[in-house]
Each structure stands twice: as C-alpha cells, then as structure tokens.
Amino acid sequence: MPELPEVEALAHHLREHAVGKTVFRVDVASMTVLKTVTPAWTEHHGREVTGAARYGKHLALECGDLHLVTHLARAGWLRWSDSLAPAPPKPGKGPIALRVHLESAAGSGFDLTEAGTKKGLAVWIVRDPAEVPSIARLGPDALSVDRARLAELLAGRTDRLKTALTDQSLIAGIGNAYSDEIMHMAKLSPFATTGKLSGEALDRLAEAMREILTGAVHRSVGQEAARLKGEKRSGLRVHARTGLPCPVCGDTVREVSFADKSFQYCATCQTGGKPLADRRLSRLLK
CATH class of the missing domain: 1.10.8.50 (Helicase, Ruva Protein; domain 3)
Structure with a gap:
C-alpha cells in the first residue's frame, strides 16, 4: 500500500509535470471507483491543473476549486505517461480504473490502476477535500x-x-x-x-x-x-x-x-x- 512518502512523491511528480496543463479529458473505466456523483468527472474537462496535494495517504489533483481525490488502497497506483493512448480504456478490461488526459487525447497524463481482485481504489470529485469522509476523520499528519x-x-x-x-x-x-x-x-x-x-x-x-x-x-x-x-x-x-x-x-x-x-x-x-x-x-x- 502506498503510504505517506510514496503519496508525497506522487504529489510532487504531479506538481512538476501536470501543473499548468489543461485537462483535456477524464476517462472512467470503472464506475465503482467513483464515490461521488456530483460534481461529474466531466467538469474537469478544460480546467487548468493548479496543484497537487497530499492528505494522509490521499492524493488530490487540484483544478482551481475542483479536486480529484484518490486513495490508492492496497493495490492501487498512479501510472504517468508522457504520451497516452488516445482511445478510452475499455471498461472491465485490465487494471486501469481512471485516466486523465492533459492537453490532448494523445498528450501526457496518468492512469489510476489497481491490481488483483480485491478492489479498494477510491476516487472522489469534490469542491473541498474535507468533503471526503476519510479525510475529514484524519488525525494530524x-x-x-x-x-x-x-x-x-x-x-x-x-x-x-x-x-x-x-x-x-x-x-x-x-x-x-x-x-x-x-x-x-x-x-x-x-x-x-x-x-x-x-x-x-x-x-x-x-x-x-x-x-x-x-x-x-x-x-x-x-x-x-x-x-x-x-x-x-x-x-x-x-x-x-x-x-x-x-x-x-x-x-x-x-x-x-x-x-x-x-x-x-x-x-x-x-x-x-x-x-x-x-x-x-x-x-x-x-
């Protein structure tokens, strides 16, 4: 399971490689990972990435007042690519749960993946990270x-x-x-x-x-x-x-x-x- 040091490193990677770029498209390959209904994931489309943050073992991609928060659980991971496949990942096929395209369909971006059959990867799309119940319950870092x-x-x-x-x-x-x-x-x-x-x-x-x-x-x-x-x-x-x-x-x-x-x-x-x-x-x- 990714813990504080790895999640901090992933946040740093996003700050270095994603901040300043525009979200072209978000593909959801596994609807079960989404723990929120509104705002919709499509609201990220066209927004500029303004930051990345860590809350305990949660990772957040910041697009102004919209946050894509993920908890990677035991077998989840963030897989960065300088050139993503432009076609959306097929639902139920392979480990990809969610994909974020930056700048263009074939531009850079990342996949949220999860290996194995026991699924725990979770994604929330919120205006305030404190809306995520597991973040609201966190003790001091x-x-x-x-x-x-x-x-x-x-x-x-x-x-x-x-x-x-x-x-x-x-x-x-x-x-x-x-x-x-x-x-x-x-x-x-x-x-x-x-x-x-x-x-x-x-x-x-x-x-x-x-x-x-x-x-x-x-x-x-x-x-x-x-x-x-x-x-x-x-x-x-x-x-x-x-x-x-x-x-x-x-x-x-x-x-x-x-x-x-x-x-x-x-x-x-x-x-x-x-x-x-x-x-x-x-x-x-x-």
Missing part, C-alpha cells in the same frame, strides 16, 4: 507530529502500538510497512501498550518517526512514479523481510499474521528476544 504532540496523542490509550501507529484518525500517513520500520528503529514491541510507554520510549518513537518518514520522503521525491515501489522496498529493514537477517543485530526477522495482514519485527531488537505469538498459527495448532 505524521510529519507534523513532534515529541510533545506524540505524547498527547498516545496518553491514556490502551491499544497496541502497531494499532495506534496505523490508526489514520490518530496519526495520518503511516501504514503497515513504515509502522514496522518505525517500531524497529525505536526498539519497541508492536504489542507494547501505547499509553504505558516510558518517556525514554516516547523519545525513541518520536525520533524514529521523524527519521524513517523524512528519509523515505527524501529518497522518493524526484523519483519517477514507476520506480517508487522499488525505492520503497530497497529502504525497508524488517517489513516484508520474514526469514532474512535483521540488518542491525543479525537475528532472523519474524512475522505475526492476522486476518489478511501481517507485520514483521526483530525479537532481539524489539522484544527482548521473546517471539510474539502468531495467533493465526496458534489457531491452526489447536
């Missing part, structure tokens, strides 16, 4: 949260740290991958009770959030959209590295699975050498 604010946000909470870091209504922008990386750098267990973190632990957590996210943004911004996924993978130390050695201590990176998700951690670095219970595996053994 993760890049704006300092040590003092983090302590306020986590005080008194009884949930696990992994749950809190990925709760968009608490802190916006952090997902499954970067939460794993943050907890690993901070040397904290994913199962730690959020409201019971010591002052020293909060110091490490705040520093890890800042370092992991700003580092990922710096690596990602300026990259071509097609290279961002590879850039993200290359910077990960524990996430999606189950069975590989931890780059800090050499212990084997472990995994805990739940529902249709999983997270990775290093027992030596984060849990005092104690493996965490994998509840999915425990159920299988009963």
